[in-house]
Amino acid sequence: MGYMTINNRRVAFTDEKNVLSVIRKSGIDLPTFCYHSELSTYGACRMCVVEDERGKVFASCSEVPRDGMVIYTNTPRLQHHRKMIIELLLSSHCRDCTTCAKNGVCTLQKLASQLGISEIRFENHKKPLPLDTSSDCVIRDPNKCILCGDCVRTCDEIQGLGILDFAFRGSKMQVMPAFNRELAETDCVGCGQCRAVCPTGAISIRQDVDPVWKALADKNIRVVAQIAPAVRVAIGDKFGIPKGENTLGRLVAALRHMGFDEVYDTNFGADLTVMEESAELLERLKSGKNLPLFTSCCPGWVKFCENRYPEFRENISTCRSPQAMFGALLKEEARMKAAEAEKEGRSLRKTVVISIMPCTAKKAEIKRPEHFTEGQQDVDYVLTTTEVTRMIKEAGIDLSQIEPEALDMPFGLSSGAAAIFGVTGGVTEAVLRRLVHSSRMEDLQDISFTGIRGIEGIKEASIQLEDRTVKIAVVNGLRCAETLLERIKAGEVQYDFVEVMACKRGCIAGGGQPVPIGPRTKQARLDGMYKIDSMAQIKRSDENPIIAEVYEGILKGKEHKLLHNR
Numbered sequence: 001m002g003y004m005t006i007n008n009r010r011v012a013f014t015d016e017k018n019v020l021s022v023i024r025k026s027g028i029d030l031p032t033f034c035y036h037s038e039l040s041t042y043g044a045c046r047m048c049v050v051e052d053e054r055g056k057v058f059a060s061c062s063e064v065p066r067d068g069m070v071i072y073t074n075t076p077r078l079q080h081h082r083k084m085i086i087e088l089l090l091s092s093h094c095r096d097c098t099t100c101a102k103n104g105v106c107t108l109q110k111l112a113s114q115l116g117i118s119e120i121r122f123e124n125h126k127k128p129l130p131l132d133t134s135s136d137c138v139i140r141d142p143n144k145c146i147l148c149g150d151c152v153r154t155c156d157e158i159q160g161l162g163i164l165d166f167a168f169r170g171s172k173m174q175v176m177p178a179f180n181r182e183l184a185e186t187d188c189v190g191c192g193q194c195r196a197v198c199p200t201g202a203i204s205i206r207q208d209v210d211p212v213w214k215a216l217a218d219k220n221i222r223v224v225a226q227i228a229p230a231v232r233v234a235i236g237d238k239f240g241i242p243k244g245e246n247t248l249g250r251l252v253a254a255l256r257h258m259g260f261d262e263v264y265d266t267n268f269g270a271d272l273t274v275m276e277e278s279a280e281l282l283e284r285l286k287s288g289k290n291l292p293l294f295t296s297c298c299p300g301w302v303k304f305c306e307n308r309y310p311e312f313r314e315n316i317s318t319c320r321s322p323q324a325m326f327g328a329l330l331k332e333e334a335r336m337k338a339a340e341a342e343k344e345g346r347s348l349r350k351t352v353v354i355s356i357m358p359c360t361a362k363k364a365e366i367k368r369p370e371h372f373t374e375g376q377q378d379v380d381y382v383l384t385t386t387e388v389t390r391m392i393k394e395a396g397i398d399l400s401q402i403e404p405e406a407l408d409m410p411f412g413l414s415s416g417a418a419a420i421f422g423v424t425g426g427v428t429e430a431v432l433r434r435l436v437h438s439s440r441m442e443d444l445q446d447i448s449f450t451g452i453r454g455i456e457g458i459k460e461a462s463i464q465l466e467d468r469t470v471k472i473a474v475v476n477g478l479r480c481a482e483t484l485l486e487r488i489k490a491g492e493v494q495y496d497f498v499e500v501m502a503c504k505r506g507c508i509a510g511g512g513q514p515v516p517i518g519p520r521t522k523q524a525r526l527d528g529m530y531k532i533d534s535m536a537q538i539k540r541s542d543e544n545p546i547i548a549e550v551y552e553g554i555l556k557g558k559e560h561k562l563l564h565n566r
């Protein structure tokens with residue numbers, strides 16, 4: 001332990017990696033644009049500058065804490081310096097604040113207000129640049145970019161993709177894909193992690209709010225929603241609800257107020273996925289073909305594997321993702337009911353399925369050809385948690401005040417195993433519960449203690465299934481997926497089952513979730529997911545009685561067609 005003096009107060013430090021962390025620990029929220037604890041230190045924005053007792057000014061994010069250091073965080077010189085940075089940034093920034101997707105959560109806007117910037121003394125000579133609207137998932141607006149490099153480092157260091165980079169020099173500098181190609185022409189997987197760290201509106205979520213409002217207003221349309229596991233522990237963030245609290249009931253009530261006809265749970269789709277994926281694993285273990293089996297529920301990961309490691313294409317599970325399985329089921333049910341009604345000379349309203357997801361990549365997943373059945377798109381629109389937050393606010397609903405309501409039946413029933421799909425390791429744990437086939441508390445605990453829980457990028461576990469030891473890897477973050485795939489290719493490791501989630505810690509930190517998603521927010525959401533499981537009456541997917549019913553009913557004879565991609 002050491003001590004430093006911050007603004008004349010003695011502050012202890014231990015293993016903080018930089019002076020900025022010590023300052024923040026002492027209760028001072030020093031502003032930054034480019035500092036993220038999970039990324040390398042860039043030190044470019046200079047907002048976190050401090051002054052020492054000799055008048056030397058330096059960036060606190062790039063300085064290691066030393067015993068006896070004396071620093072000041074808010075001298076007139078520093079105030080002037082920070083204001084100047086904000087003014088310069090604003091001078092070349094578009095002024096669309098009122099219509100920007102980031103209005104109210106933009107760091108530039110927040111700091112301009114916090115530092116009392118009331119006028120901008122510099123002229124903006126920059127010509128407006130075109131937006132990149134080519135991606136189904138995110139929109140890039142270079143006019144709002146402040147060159148902090150957060151997106152560049154996230155895409156490279158966390159996702160291993162390096163889609164974005166700096167181009168040109170000096171005042172012409174921009175962030176863009178190589179050769180200024182559109183995102184759709186690159187290997188971008190649409191994970192939205194660049195958007196999750198962008199401090200301004202330079203990278204935002206593609207919005208599908210308008211067509212959904214239109215469908216809700218149309219009396220001839222039956223609008224059905226499904227809510228993903230990780231949405232319920234995040235949407236409360238924007239309504240002053242404690243982080244990580246389960247707001248499912250409130251969200252259901254809000255959706256009904258907004259005009260949704262039925263509200264179901266993607267967790268039901270996750271229970272279906274567990275049934276199909278565990279059967280697929282047993283089959284592959286038996287045949288020895290295409291092992292390891294890779295999970296398929298994360299579309300960012302699936303695209304990454306297809307683009308960068310096509311040799312593993314056949315290892316990816318043939319199962320559709322939970323939202324896609326559930327979408328196919330809902331549309332099939334609607335088709336069956338419409339056919340019955342037609343026989344009786346009646347006609348039913350058209351069904352539109354909306355998935356409410358923490359993920360931007362899900363917007364692209366629903367457009368893939370394998371997610372059309374009988375020429376119909378199974379899920380019509382994906383709304384991210386952030387878009388639904390916007391709709392709730394537009395409707396004037398306060399989520400913190402609304403009375404919770406229950407999901408619709410029968411697809412509102414799901415297991416605790418399904419709930420934990422939203423965190424890294426959850427899919428594996430759910431599949432293992434099914435395979436171990438026991439609901440005894442000790443057996444469930446044994447599974448959770450195999451090493452599949454936790455936030456490490458790559459986790460390994462093994463479990464005994466009859467006479468066979470099944471070797472498992474659980475990965476979060478595509479950079480880690482790349483590392484693992486290279487090790488598998490080199491023959492250094494061998495597994496039977498590999499779960500990959502593109503986003504660090506899983507869907508709780510998906511690219512469509514409310515931002516900022518700092519370490520405390522992530523932990524609260526993760527705890528929230530496990531709490532839902534611990535309180536669930538049904539622990540295993542195969543114990544969900546509605547699952548057996550749909551296999552005997554809607555799905556009978558169509559299991560493969562509706563639940564698998566190939």
Ligand code: HC1
Nearest residue numbers: 228229230297322323359421507
């Ligand atoms: Fe996910 Fe999934 S867990 S991928 O993270 O398998 O988006 O929440 O809906 O489909 O169930 C996301 C979350 C989600 C699917 C499920």
Ligand code: SF4
Nearest residue numbers: 155188189191192194
């Ligand atoms: Fe990179 Fe994901 Fe952003 Fe695409 S969406 S540029 S893959 S971080």
